[in-house]
Amino acid sequence: QKEVEQDPGPLSVPEGAIVSLNCTYSNSAFQYFMWYRQYSRKGPELLMYTYSSGNKEDGRFTAQVDKSSKYISLFIRDSQPSDSATYLCAMSLQGAQKLVFGQGTRLTINP
Amino acid sequence: DADVTQTPRNRITKTGKRIMLECSQTKGHDRMYWYRQDPGLGLQLIYYSFDVKDINKGEISDGYSVSRQAQAKFSLSLESAIPNQTALYFCATSDASGGAINEQFFGPGTRLTVL
Numbered sequence: 001q002k003e004v005e006q007d008p009g010p011l012s013v014p015e016g017a018i019v020s021l022n023c024t025y026s027n028s029a030f031q032y033f034m035w036y037r038q039y040s041r042k043g044p045e046l047l048m049y050t051y052s053s054g055n056k057e058d059g060r061f062t063a064q065v066d067k068s069s070k071y072i073s074l075f076i077r078d079s080q081p082s083d084s085a086t087y088l089c090a091m092s093l094q095g096a097q098k099l100v101f102g103q104g105t106r107l108t109i110n111p
Numbered sequence: 112d113a114d115v116t117q118t119p120r121n122r123i124t125k126t127g128k129r130i131m132l133e134c135s136q137t138k139g140h141d142r143m144y145w146y147r148q149d150p151g152l153g154l155q156l157i158y159y160s161f162d163v164k165d166i167n168k169g170e171i172s173d174g175y176s177v178s179r180q181a182q183a184k185f186s187l188s189l190e191s192a193i194p195n196q197t198a199l200y201f202c203a204t205s206d207a208s209g210g211a212i213n214e215q216f217f218g219p220g221t222r223l224t225v226l
Contacts, residue, residue: 008151032212043115043201043217044154051212088153097142097161097205097213098169103153 003027006089006102015111019076023089023102026070030091030100033065035074038086038104047087048074079109114138115218117202123224130189132221134202143185144203144215145169145177147196154201160185161207192225199223 006023013019021035031052036044048063050056050072056063062075072091076083089102115136124130134143145157146169156169158177166177174196178186189196199222203215 004153006153034212041219043203043219044215045217046214049212049214092213098156098159099213099215101154103151 003100004089004091004102006105008103008105010106010108012108012110013079015079015081015109017079019079019107021074021087021105023072024070025091028070029093031094032092033072034090035063036088036090038088044088081109081111084108115202115204115216117218117221119221120219121222123226124192125226126193128192130192132187132200134185134218136183136204138204138216140204141182141207142205145187146201146203147198148201149198194225197223197225
């Protein structure tokens with residue numbers, strides 16, 4: 001059983017749809033929750049992060065953490081074809097320097 | 112990210128061959144990492160280094176070795192390549208003073224195929 005589970009998809013939605021990407025985790029000590037975006041033939045790049053529980057919004061993107069359920073989400077509003085990528089969740093402990101990644105979800109936004 | 116470069120970008124080799132993947136960075140970061148990415152498995156940490164004299168095993172270090180030649184250079188070696196080491200390999204860096212989030216900056220990846 002992996003510490004962080006993420007449905008690898010693929011997920012295909014029409015342009016303009018609201019997209020929900022999710023991860024579950026087993027280690028209740030995780031404090032930092034991140035979403036990395038990886039375009040085809042590129043390395044991952046940090047998209048957003050949250051500390052502990054709650055929501056964080058950045059433009060069309062919202063990151064949500066529910067520590068009681070050990071569940072995190074990334075919502076994309078008004079999705080665009082340029083959002084087509086693989087999205088990886090990642091988590092770390094307080095003071096730790098290693099990240100634990102989910103499997104990544106491959107997302108395609110169809111024009 | 113042009114600040115983290117990996118060579119080669121693609122490599123096809125045969126079982127039993129020794130392979131070295133190289134990573135260089137101009138970001139001035141102390142910390143460097145090697146990951147492999149397989150479909151459905153995400154990113155798995157192979158080795159990491161917090162400075163030139165510090166090398167640590169990650170979750171899947173068997174069959175791999177590393178060398179930190181300088182702050183800016185971190186190499187990954189496969190002493191005797193086997194087909195299940197076929198994967199996409201990423202180097203990453205992070206700044207020790209970058210705060211608790213420890214944002215990692217990834218290179219473009221090396222696609223390795225072992226026949």
